[in-house]
Amino acid sequence: MTTFEDAFGHAAEASASAPGRVNLLGEHTDYQGGFVLPTAIAQRATVSLRRNGTATHRLYSANLDQRLEVPVGETGTGFAPYLTGCLELSGVRDGLDVFVRSEVPSGGLSSSAALEVATLRALRELYGLDLSDVDLALRGVQVEHEYVGVMCGVMDQMASSLADTGTMLLLDTRTLERRALPFPAGAQVVVIDSGVPRRLAESGYNERRAQVEEAARLLGVQLLRDVSDVSRTEELPDLLARRARHVITENARVQAAIGADAATFGQLxxxxxxxxxxxxxxxxxxxxxLVALLQAQPDTYGARMTGAGFGGAVVALVRAGQVAAVTGPALAEYGPQAAVVVP
Known part of the structure; x- marks a missing residue:
């Protein structure tokens, strides 16, 4: 296994990690000020740093076995913008050696947010930056917007920075108010990588955001979060009505899930x-x-895609202790391209 010293010939000065996340409910609502219900997963991204005394950032991804060199002040290509965006927004003018290793699968589990939060945590350690965990999350969102080109909401970075694996994080993405909630009693979460790759910047993600922003404008509200009567979508053109209907009903589902038992939560x-x-x-x-196969198992309470979509991961809520009974038959029929990520 390649180490920082193998890659750069000296030890790191600072190192930090951050987890991926799985979102249980509240998908595509965070950029409309809605409610979300993610939890952290055990898999983490780790970033190590050292000042190299040059005017160039030397970046190495252990996962890709790829090395990039980017002049200080430039963004670079490939995986570089996730890192250099963090460096630029943090005012770094030193050339840095940056080593990345991630356990977080790409596709629906916030691998990019984990990478950004880990990088920002390492920078906070290296330079003694006065940044709270919320500050780090918001800076990670800024990296996505300004350097990566994905107009994401705040959920992924907030979850990576603040959530834990033992609770669900109920987050109001407009006010950033949050509290930890227990998982439904007698149930556990299963996450499966579908094996279908996707890329947010090359998908319809930004298009969906533009559509719901237009729907909010036509309804005369700043955010669809402010609409609770789903019948108001009838005022919109059909495409925008369908987009807005999802956001409005999804917000209602998150609120209905607070304190819900496993069966109700699964139905949501x-x-x-x-x-x-x-x-x-x-x-x-x-x-x-894959979702249908999981939903068909007797010990499954509910299942859904998770993350931005267009491929990626699936999350299911299953009867505690029955993970194998659910995933075994479902994956046997689905095929070997899928893999269980959690537990």
């Missing part, structure tokens, strides 16, 4: 997937097939 997850598949059109046929 199933309804969320149907809305993402139909009204928001961000699922994928293979992901839909």
């Amino acid at each position: 997850m199933n309804a969320s997937h149907a809305s993402l598949q139909g009204d928001y059109a961000v699922s994928h046929p293979e992901v839909d097939r």
